[in-house]
Amino acid sequence: SAQLNKLAKAAGKLYFGSATDNGELSDRSYVNILSNTDEFGQLTPANGQKWEYTEPSQGSFSYTSGDQIANLAASNGQLLRCHTLVWYSQLPSWATVNSGSWNANTLTSVVNTHISNVVGHYKGKCYAWDVVNEALNDDGTYRPNVFYNVLGDSYFALAFKAAAAADPNAKLYYNDYNIENPGSKQAGVVKIVKLVKAAGAKIDGVGMQAHLIVGSTPSQSQLQSAIQSYVGAGVTEVAYTELDIRFSSLPPTSSGLTQQANDYSAVTKACLAEKACIGITIWDYTDKYSWIPGVFPGQGDALIYDSNLNKKPAWTSISSVL
Numbered sequence: 345s346a347q348l349n350k351l352a353k354a355a356g357k358l359y360f361g362s363a364t365d366n367g368e369l370s371d372r373s374y375v376n377i378l379s380n381t382d383e384f385g386q387l388t389p390a391n392g393q394k395w396e397y398t399e400p401s402q403g404s405f406s407y408t409s410g411d412q413i414a415n416l417a418a419s420n421g422q423l424l425r426c427h428t429l430v431w432y433s434q435l436p437s438w439a440t441v442n443s444g445s446w447n448a449n450t451l452t453s454v455v456n457t458h459i460s461n462v463v464g465h466y467k468g469k470c471y472a473w474d475v476v477n478e479a480l481n482d483d484g485t486y487r488p489n490v491f492y493n494v495l496g497d498s499y500f501a502l503a504f505k506a507a508a509a510a511d512p513n514a515k516l517y518y519n520d521y522n523i524e525n526p527g528s529k530q531a532g533v534v535k536i537v538k539l540v541k542a543a544g545a546k547i548d549g550v551g552m553q554a555h556l557i558v559g560s561t562p563s564q565s566q567l568q569s570a571i572q573s574y575v576g577a578g579v580t581e582v583a584y585t586e587l588d589i590r591f592s593s594l595p596p597t598s599s600g601l602t603q604q605a606n607d608y609s610a611v612t613k614a615c616l617a618e619k620a621c622i623g624i625t626i627w628d629y630t631d632k633y634s635w636i637p638g639v640f641p642g643q644g645d646a647l648i649y650d651s652n653l654n655k656k657p658a659w660t661s662i663s664s665v666l
């Protein structure tokens with residue numbers, strides 16, 4: 345039967361992919377579906393490449409978790425999206441607890457060292473890197489974090505330049521949530537793209553995380569407008585990088601599952617309609633391993649396979665749109 349990555353590629357996209365995480369890889373039924381390249385042509389490590397894992401103490405690097413997923417993607421013949429380099433969250437305590445002691449010179453060196461080592465380690469293996477993640481508040485202003493507090497908005501170009509130097513062939517992305525439709529935060533992303541380019545740094549893409557809510561998913565035309573705004577700002581590609589569409593209360597009704605299917609098709613259609621949209625990644629493929637219930641208590645069932653690894657109506661709607 346027609347499967348998602350195969351259909352996406354036939355429609356001119358680069359991949360339909362999934363996030364995954366180390367703890368899940370002992371589940372053989374789960375891994376069998378994850379590794380089927382007709383279904384998923386791309387993987388993203390949900391955690392293993394984050395700063396707290398890759399540089400747990402200053403200057404000491406660890407790639408065990410990230411490599412496990414990079415190696416799985418390589419042995420399956422799947423693309424790898426690499427995630428993420430500069431983010432306020434999941435930082436090791438040495439970077440945040442000591443933040444009062446950083447100055448522009450020391451923190452610049454910390455960022456350069458981190459990026460040159462991590463991107464250097466994965467050189468040639470990443471289709472793309474999420475270089476800066478979640479730098480904006482919902483009103484489009486810069487989120488106060490250790491990087492912004494010490495370096496101001498110069499940390500964007502610093503990070504993109506360091507990543508480009510360490511792997512000239514990786515596509516470099518700015519990645520964030522609530523930027524899937526026009527508004528203050530989307531305008532903030534346009535500003536960041538222009539800022540990075542004006543500083544002479546390379547930025548190739550905008551990643552729209554797309555952690556959406558059933559019934560509140562933007563319309564296809566709103567989704568397309570946001571994509572067009574990023575292309576207008578100067579990136580050559582965009583992607584849905586962490587797609588999931590959750591129920592804000594559980595359990596879902598059958599009409600709720602139909603609504604969820606329609607919301608997934610709106611996102612898929614928007615990507616299909618915009619040439620710059622190169623692919624869609626779901627933030628894991630099954631409700632069994634979704635991050636949503638842990639972070640949004642009482643919410644969930646956000647994915648396209650249920651907890652028993654059976655396809656949901658959302659899977660069918662995506663496959664029929666593709």
Ligand code: XIL
Pocket residue numbers: 390391477553586635
């Ligand atoms: C999430 C992971 O899925 C969880 O396992 C972890 O506990 C927290 O982070 N935006 C991002 C992702 O960019 O890195 C986050 O992933 C989800 C929100």
